[in-house]
Amino acid sequence: DAMVIQNPRYQVTQFGKxxxxxxxxxxxxxxxxxxxxKSSQAPKLLFHYYDKDFNNEADTPDNFQSRxxxxxxxxxxxxxxxxxxxAMYLCATxxxxxxxxxxxxxxxxxxxxx
Amino acid sequence: AQSVTQLGSHVxxxxxxxxxxxxxxxxxxxxxxxxxxxxxxxxxxxLLKYTTGATLVKGINGFEAEFKKSETSFHLTKPSAxxxxxxxxxxxxxxxxxxxxxxxxxGTKLQVIP
Numbered sequence: 001d002a003m004v005i006q007n008p009r010y011q012v013t014q015f016g017k018x019x020x021x022x023x024x025x026x027x028x029x030x031x032x033x034x035x036x037x038k039s040s041q042a043p044k045l046l047f048h049y050y051d052k053d054f055n056n057e058a059d060t061p062d063n064f065q066s067r068x069x070x071x072x073x074x075x076x077x078x079x080x081x082x083x084x085x086x087a088m089y090l091c092a093t094x095x096x097x098x099x100x101x102x103x104x105x106x107x108x109x110x111x112x113x114x
Numbered sequence: 115a116q117s118v119t120q121l122g123s124h125v126x127x128x129x130x131x132x133x134x135x136x137x138x139x140x141x142x143x144x145x146x147x148x149x150x151x152x153x154x155x156x157x158x159x160x161l162l163k164y165t166t167g168a169t170l171v172k173g174i175n176g177f178e179a180e181f182k183k184s185e186t187s188f189h190l191t192k193p194s195a196x197x198x199x200x201x202x203x204x205x206x207x208x209x210x211x212x213x214x215x216x217x218x219x220x221g222t223k224l225q226v227i228p
Contacts, residue, residue, distance in 0.1 A: 004157070040123075042204060042218035043158070090157050100146050100165040100208070103216070105157030 003027070006091050006106035013081055014114050021076040021109045023091030032074045033103065034066060035090040043090055049074065078111075086113045116141040116207045120219035128227050133177075133192040135222045137205035140186065146208035147188045148216065149179055153201045161203075164188060175199070200226045 004025045013019040023032065031050050035043035046060045049068045063085070065077045078085055088110050092103040121136040139145055146165050150158040162173025169181040175198075179190045188205060202223045206216040 006157075009155075040202075040221070040223070042220050045215065048215070092157070100163070102148060102160045102163055103158075105150075105159070107157045108155070110155070 004091055004093055004104050004106035006089075006109050008109060009107065010110050010112070012112045012114060015083065016080045019078050019081055019111065021078075021089050021091075021111070023074045023076075023106055024072050025074075025091075025093045025104075026072070027093055027095070027104060028071060029093035029095050029104070030071075031094045031096070031101075032068060033092040033094075034074070034076050035092065036085075037088045037090055037108070046076070081111070081113050083113050086111055116143075116145070116217050118205050118207050118217055118219035120203075120205050120222050122222055123220065124223045124225065126225040126227055127195045129197055130194050133190070133195045133199065133224065135190040135203050135205075135224065137179075137188045137190065137219060138186050139188060139205070139207045141207055145181075145188075147179075147181060148206040148208070149173065149177070149188075149190050150204045150206060150218075151175075151201050152204065152221075158204060161190070195224075195226045197226050197228065200224055 007022050033048040034046045037043045047056045067075045088108045090108045091106045094101040094103045117140045119138045148163045149161040152158045161177050162171045164171045164181045172178045177192045202221045204221045205219040
């Protein structure tokens with residue numbers, strides 16, 4: 001089945017130690033998104049790509065960066081994680097830049113900060 | 115600008131009873147509306163969507179939702195709750211512009227009591 005795969009499912013890192021989360025997709029979708037979701041809250045969009053066109057949300061901290069080397073892969077880099085960055089990180093894709101297109105989500109990476 | 119309000123952060127129903135999860139939206143453009151379900155430690159899964167056309171939309175797992183423009187509502191219903199329906203449900207509205215950026219509601223956690 002075509003899908004969105006996030007690795008690892010659980011990631012533990014130390015305060016201030018850089019960490020990278022990965023996402024791959026077999027759906028061949030143009031658009032990829034990264035969300036942060038804290039406990040019992042709605043997902044919060046960090047950034048998204050339309051093909052290689054990168055779009056940063058205005059309130060996404062500078063500590064968060066992303067790379068999309070090709071259609072299939074997208075990475076989330078957290079340069080110096082703080083305790084407040086502990087959350088579930090969700091990757092999603094959509095087939096084109098249309099408002100009626102649903103998003104397809106991976107199962108997320110739960111990030112813990114020691 | 116667009117926004118979504120989900121009434122009730124927690125809803126409890128008995129197994130076999132009607133499920134009703136409320137969602138009201140605000141949108142500066144004709145709305146495209148979505149309901150997603152999230153099971154523990156998983157990503158979001160599309161239940162159903164309204165774009166244009168028929169206002170009663172049927173989704174997966176026996177859920178349906180009715181778009182009511184006059185009430186700016188898109189409530190989710192299921193005639194008979196099943197234990198497997200216990201999850202968190204998010205209503206979302208698609209924003210203006212070319213990209214499929216959505217605004218999520220804060221979610222409603224559904225508990226099903228045996």
